Amino acid sequence: MRGDMYTVIDSPVGPVTLVGTEAGLTGLYLTDQHFPAGEVAGAERDDAPFAQVVEELDAYFAGTLTEFTVPLAPRGTPFRQQVWAALRDVPYGETTTYGELAQRLGRPTAARAVGHANGHNPISIIVPCHRVIGAAGALTGYAWGLPRKRFLLELERTRRDRGALTLL
Incomplete structure (x- = not known):
């Protein structure tokens, strides 16, 4: 192999x-x-x-692809795998919070653990950790830096809002 x-x-x-x-x-x-x-x-x-x-x-x-189909094989603990799978369910052009992700995982008190797993996401963009924001709506930490997080979120919102997402 x-x-x-x-x-x-x-x-x-x-x-x-x-x-x-x-x-x-x-x-x-x-x-x-x-x-x-x-x-x-x-x-x-x-x-x-x-x-x-x-x-x-x-x-x-x-702006012509909203959902990745490439095979993924991230390495991580079972909990991190759950968080990364939940990240893939956050729709293109939208955001969620650490608390909302914890709720979706059935662990409402685990927002910090979700944040830690999010920060260790090895497949950024495709596993969209940039779509997670703070509870008050503020941009929070991002391994690539907040300017890049802002760029990715704006890219998605702009494409979604313009309706430029369908392939011709």
Whole structure:
């Protein structure tokens, strides 16, 4: 079986490192983001397995894709996996709070734990942790920085509000 693979691509938010295995994408990081060095250390550079991811990211940034279909294989605890799955249910162009996610998971007192899991999301954008905001509606922490979070939220709201989401 083949081990971890990676590639680096350009995007409107800066260079992105994609990491994956034959099972699917395990990581999507900005190259200036702090992430575990182990994700890329020892991985083989190979652009070909990431063609679908690149195509879908291009369509997302163009405003023609609202839901990713690439296979994902994030590594994390069962609780983190639950949080990341719940993030994928937050609709394009909308936001939720840590408390609302905790409620959806049936753990209404776990907002902080949800926030911690959200902060350790290894597949940003595709697992849309940028769609989570503070209880009072303020933008809160984001591994890529608040300007990038604001950019992604505005990109989605603008495309949704313009109705530019259907492929012609």
